[in-house]
Amino acid sequence: MPPAVPVQTPPLTVRLSKLVLSIQFLWFVGHVTTALYYILYSRSSPTGGKNYSKAYYGTLLSYGIILYKSHGRPEFSRTYLQRILMDENTQYLFLSLIWVTSKPIFVTLIPFTTFSFFHTLNYTRTQLLPALFPPTSPSGHITTRLSPTLQSLVQNYQVPALSRVAFAEVWIIFPILIFSILTGNASIFTPVLYAQFLRFRYFVSPVTQAAFASLAVQCDRLAANERTPALAKKVYEKIREWVVNFGNAGQQQAAPAEPPAQ
Template sequence: MSSPKPAAPAKPFKDQLIELVQTAQFAWFAGHVTTIFYSLVYFISYRSKGSFHKFSYTLIYLSVIESFGIIIHQSWKAGSLKLNNPKAVLADDNVQYILIALALLLVLPVISLSIFPFVFFSFFHCITYFRGAVLPKLGLKNQEALANKLGSFVANYNDLSMYYAANFEIATFAYIVVRALLWSKGFWIALVVYGAFIKFRYEKSIFTRSCFKKLEVRIDGLLSHPSVSPQIKQYWINAKSALKKYGNQFKLVQEPGKTE
């Protein structure tokens, strides 16, 4: 009976780090870190409105495009995303977000509110990647406890962050509607482009539908006050009916299930 082979010695931390940073997944992680960093820079320098403030907005969306682009490329290589099927491509969350990021970078006016959903996504992606890929290589004494805390944090707050992200997307659309009605330059184009994005998200995301439902209930409650005229209430009822009717008739995403 042969004796068991000795376990291979662990690679030095430097070698493990070099291997890690050469992966596509690390580039994806770096994109999310950069998104968070330049978002902080953007809002910290918001009052100055200097050239670096404006440039940071560009860097935010370049980082977003890089991180989402890597996921799309990996999905395509794995065969889970087939580019010859336009409906399947447009139904993909990552495709929807990279398209709106490209529009915000190249076509639409600067909209600060639009940054917040990407910050939420990046924050939780960074925590998940750090816990799974970086933390095991650090060899900390309290590594397991820290990993458990990070795992619990993600489990408890990830869905809430998605809900907040959806709220910010709707708030961004509301802001665009107001600016378009005021004939601000570029906002009618933004209304069409971001409106299509919101329609995609409504059809695809349970969080977006939940946000709209809560908004509807809140408006119903406000308009139920006796001081509100019956005419305004009827306008709201008609508007709701028309939105639901045409929303159900014109589907941008056709798929069997509606899951996030």
Template sequence: MATTQHYLWASGHFILLVSSIRYFLAALTFKTVSAWWYKASFTGAIISYAIVCHKQFGIPQPNLAYIRRALLDENIQYFILAFFWWSSRPITLALVPYMVFSLFHALTFTRTTLMPQFLPPTPAATANGQPQPHPIAKRLQVWVKANYDRAMNLVAYAELLLLARVVFGIFTFSNSLLTPVFYAHFLRQRYYQSNFTRGALAAATAKVDGLVNRPGNPPVAVTVWTNIKALLGRWAGQTLEPQQPAAAGAAR
């Protein structure tokens, strides 16, 4: 049976999903929308991730071992990042990864917790006599499983694109100099923890390689890009322990 904490976790994801869709759609259609929706989105994220982090790590402890272990956990990382975006100037693209995560968590919560209260299981039709989930719940489960990898790939590419956005934002004065530094560190950790991020980065690098190495491009472009890759490789190669992927924002 779902606990009050589980419902609170789910409510954070529903708040995030509804608010971010409202804000994102307004941005896509060039309509003015209150920044309140942006704040509400990341407030929902903070609620959900705070519950997960508390369940996983308990009350924060002022010692180096606890801090190091916590900072290497992806739920902690997304919690800190959510608070950073909440306290910063709105960047619409920052909502995309959280929207995707919340969509899948909200659908799973609906299937496993809400649907059984209104759509009871169908009578047993198998030899073991176990009741079967309602057909709608089964279709929802199939959809979630079938689209999970595709959605995580979308998140990985969106996070890479977001890095380009915040770097460009330095020159347009739309975000602070701290933003790309902070976010690049987050993305470096994602590289070590997520196969999807590594795949997206490899694909993006190959794409840029193809563009830079086109016949007729000035040699300096190749040199600059080669040096950039070398610098990024040395920076990303600093010691960081690879972690087993966890379900971001999942209730435990």
């Protein structure tokens, strides 16, 4: 029986060229940019918007690429428009455009940075490490040792982190937007646009539904408290009624736009 032919590992330049020239690498660069400039912005002056904007440039790049990979080149057709609007990545892309064109609000970066962190870990494990340290090369032990660690981080922390992101989107970001109107840091239209985003998220995300349910329970409990003024109770009831009607209207509009199962 002839001896096994050893597997030839391509040179590093060939491996890196193949990696860097792929569109997925640009997607990775977008996520790294978001995470990096989030860190820089968090360590700089809150009024310095350059790092804030650069973080969102990363999100625009990464979400733009994933939409291109999922739906192809833009088409001027009703079917394409319905399909892409029902993609949650489109909603996050639109939201990024809102934030990058508005005054910096730090907490809005938290969801995007969380997504970028885990995407970066996954890409590093599945693409970057094998390209730099192929398992068949003398340095392959680096990939063999680091890959399980990165995979464990994702498996153990991604789901809890995404759940906290959903709660932050409902419990923290929206109230801060309302307050930002009073301080002049947000347009009066910004909470309206963000409410549209939350409505979409509610229909497609169980964790967002759980966040709204938890918020409703807490608010109902406060409204039922004997110490709560009658005027505050009436205002809350009106707001609650408006939120329910707002959500129901969105559900009726979204139903016909659902794409057929494939």
